[in-house]
Amino acid sequence: MTTFRTSKFPVLIIGGTGKTGRRVAERLTAKGVPVRIGSRNASPAFDWENPETWAPALECVSAAYITYYPDLAIPGAAEAIGDIARLAVRKGVKRLVLLSGRGEPEAQRAEQLLQASGADWTIVRASWFMQNFSESMLLGPILAGEMALPVSTVREPFIHADDIADIVTAALTDGRHIGQVYEVTGPRALTFAEATAEIAKATGRPISYTTISPEEFMQGLEREQVPADIAALVNELFTVVLDGRNEYLTDGVHQALGRPPRDFTTFASEAAATGIWEGVQ
Numbered sequence: 644m645t646t647f648r649t650s651k652f653p654v655l656i657i658g659g660t661g662k663t664g665r666r667v668a669e670r671l672t673a674k675g676v677p678v679r680i681g682s683r684n685a686s687p688a689f690d691w692e693n694p695e696t697w698a699p700a701l702e703c704v705s706a707a708y709i710t711y712y713p714d715l716a717i718p719g720a721a722e723a724i725g726d727i728a729r730l731a732v733r734k735g736v737k738r739l740v741l742l743s744g745r746g747e748p749e750a751q752r753a754e755q756l757l758q759a760s761g762a763d764w765t766i767v768r769a770s771w772f773m774q775n776f777s778e779s780m781l782l783g784p785i786l787a788g789e790m791a792l793p794v795s796t797v798r799e800p801f802i803h804a805d806d807i808a809d810i811v812t813a814a815l816t817d818g819r820h821i822g823q824v825y826e827v828t829g830p831r832a833l834t835f836a837e838a839t840a841e842i843a844k845a846t847g848r849p850i851s852y853t854t855i856s857p858e859e860f861m862q863g864l865e866r867e868q869v870p871a872d873i874a875a876l877v878n879e880l881f882t883v884v885l886d887g888r889n890e891y892l893t894d895g896v897h898q899a900l901g902r903p904p905r906d907f908t909t910f911a912s913e914a915a916a917t918g919i920w921e922g923v924q
């Protein structure tokens with residue numbers, strides 16, 4: 644029989660050392676909720692590539708936050724989400740919160756498989772993270788002072804990872820979020836050139852922006868020895884998903900939390916103040 648476990652059992656945070664998972668772990672810990680980090684380096688280890696590691700990680704947990712790696716857009720990701728959700732439900736872990744992406748058919752298929760699993764689910768369907776510029780693949784170009792991407796006029800309403808973490812934390816600790824799909828964006832859609840300019844202003848350093856062809860972009864990833872599957876994924880995100888389909892704003896942050904989302908200018912000035920864009924922290 645499936646039972647809802649009390650909070651003496653930890654919440655499993657898959658990707659608990661990543662951009663959103665780390666923030667969710669901090670928030671739950673501050674609330675006194677025990678957490679178990681799901682990562683290849685945790686104990687027990689959790690590895691998406693090795694389904695045998697999934698059951699030990701789900702043992703005796705009250706709920707789970709699921710972030711897939713590297714991205715829900717890759718083939719097989721949706722099946723993995725369906726498989727782990729059904730496994731979790733079988734093990735009595737009904738409360739599942741999934742981080743999803745907008746306008747990605749594979750991500751939307753993953754959502755459907757989660758919804759069909761019998762879980763008490765919440766989906767946070769997010770736009771591009773602001774933190775891609777400070778903690779992920781766009782950090783290198785910012786540090787180098789040269790951003791070159793295969794996008795020009797398309798706008799993206801970047802979301803702050805803290806807003807995602809606030810919603811995920813609320814969802815994991817408050818049953819009112821069960822059955823909700825929160826499509827979340829920031830309050831403004833910016834081009835990548837505008838976002839780069841905001842960061843340049845916040846850092847006080849010039850950072851150029853050049854629109855390049857998808858072929859030049861792929862060649863650059865190859866030169867940087869980005870693994871071929873990751874390069875293909877990143878290329879698809881820039882050339883297929885960033886076609887304008889996601890330019891519209893949503894009120895998901897307000898729906899979930901009753902307050903507006905954080906703005907890119909605030910993100911840029913706060914991130915600059917940490918020194919992350921100077922190469923020192």
Ligand SMILES: NC(=O)c1ccc[n+]([C@@H]2O[C@H](COP(=O)([O-])OP(=O)(O)OC[C@H]3O[C@@H](n4cnc5c(N)ncnc54)[C@H](OP(=O)(O)O)[C@@H]3O)[C@@H](O)[C@H]2O)c1
Pocket residue numbers: 657658659660661662663664681682683684685689690691692710711712713714715716742743744745769770771772775
């Ligand atoms: N970035 C965006 O703009 C954006 C927008 C919308 C949705 N998303 C979705 O966000 C998800 C990623 O979440 P995130 O950005 O918070 O995480 P992230 O920063 O990409 O962090 C990666 C996390 O995954 C773990 N990890 C790496 N390889 C793993 C593996 N084989 N098995 C298990 N864990 C592994 C890492 O820990 P270890 O290295 O210690 O294992 C780390 O905790 C993706 O599914 C993506 O579709 C991203």
